[in-house]
Amino acid sequence: MKQIFDFLRKISGGKLTQKQVEAADKLIATAYDDVAGMLGIATDVMSTSQNGINLISSFEGCELKAYLCPAKVWTIGFGTTVYPNGVKVKKGDSCTLDQAKQFKAHDLKRFEKTVDDLVQVPLTQNQFDALVSLTYNIGPGAFEKSTLLKKLNTGDYQGAADQFTVWNKGGGKVLQGLVNRRAKEKEVFLR
Template identity: 70%
Template sequence: MQVIFDFLRKISGGKLTQKQVSAANQVIANTTGSMVANMLGIAVDEISVSNQGVDLICDFEGKRLAAYDDGVGVWTIGFGTTIYPNGIKVKKGDTCTLDQAKLYMAHDLKKFEQAVNGAVNIPLNQNQFDALVSLAYNIGTGAFNKSTLVKKLNAGDIRGAAYQFDVWINAGGKRMQGLVNRRAREKALFLS
């Protein structure tokens, strides 16, 4: 949270004592970085998924212009959309155009970008962010926010967080090779 310490240095006249650094670290340890930034009135730049990240998600989600059951009873359309921007769930028999599918995905991505930006309180590089958005896109924001991966990441355990990708390989209680493949690519991207 370099931005926070830069701000604190600025308001304290350029330098921080060890006592001030320790106090700031304690506050940061007990709250998320974005909460601290908000308390201090600092605008924190949020990361957006890159074209590489979008391509990764599209490769695994595939493009389907007619609604399909994702294998565990969730109706899906386009590039993995399960709920339209108007809040209505995708249902059997729905169809869309390619342009609509792209619009649905753009809408969905914002939700998952916000989830990653909100849950993770350490700086991420673009590859890490893209991998996390892909994971969240697939497992949902609730599961992502509560995951051990996020806990390990926020504790600074990057390697431990990376190994948590391997946990998310089941759907409907069954190991799925497609998820094994997806997690391996997400993990490799995260570590690059």
């Protein structure tokens, strides 16, 4: 995907507008579905429910000016660290509420895809929502390497649920906000 957007940036003179990014996303998704359909590949993927979106939003909050999160990463909106065009958030950036919502929708798709791609066992909607919330916060790489995912993919749902509480640190310190978030994610996962 990055290669496609790098190519599009190159042919457009170096930058893409938000509308261009959204149009490219839609075109790529449509093409993927068409090709998958011709090959007989199922493209059914789960998406986050409104309850899941509300869960993520309640913990992320919304900041219209870039700030350093506890892990020392520049962040904006509802926890966005990289804009849809691939550019990292930096000091001094700002956005409107509508832009923050667009960034969140783009981020959600990315984290939903991560969960869909990596989880090899059936999930309930609540389990999926909890895993997307976790991945939204810790990132795809950490989720992919996690003991939580390993346990889940062996069918150990309770063992996976117990791993949520491990992810309670930011910048090397236990943060009460993360303790609270993980407890809620675990509760949703087990519901």
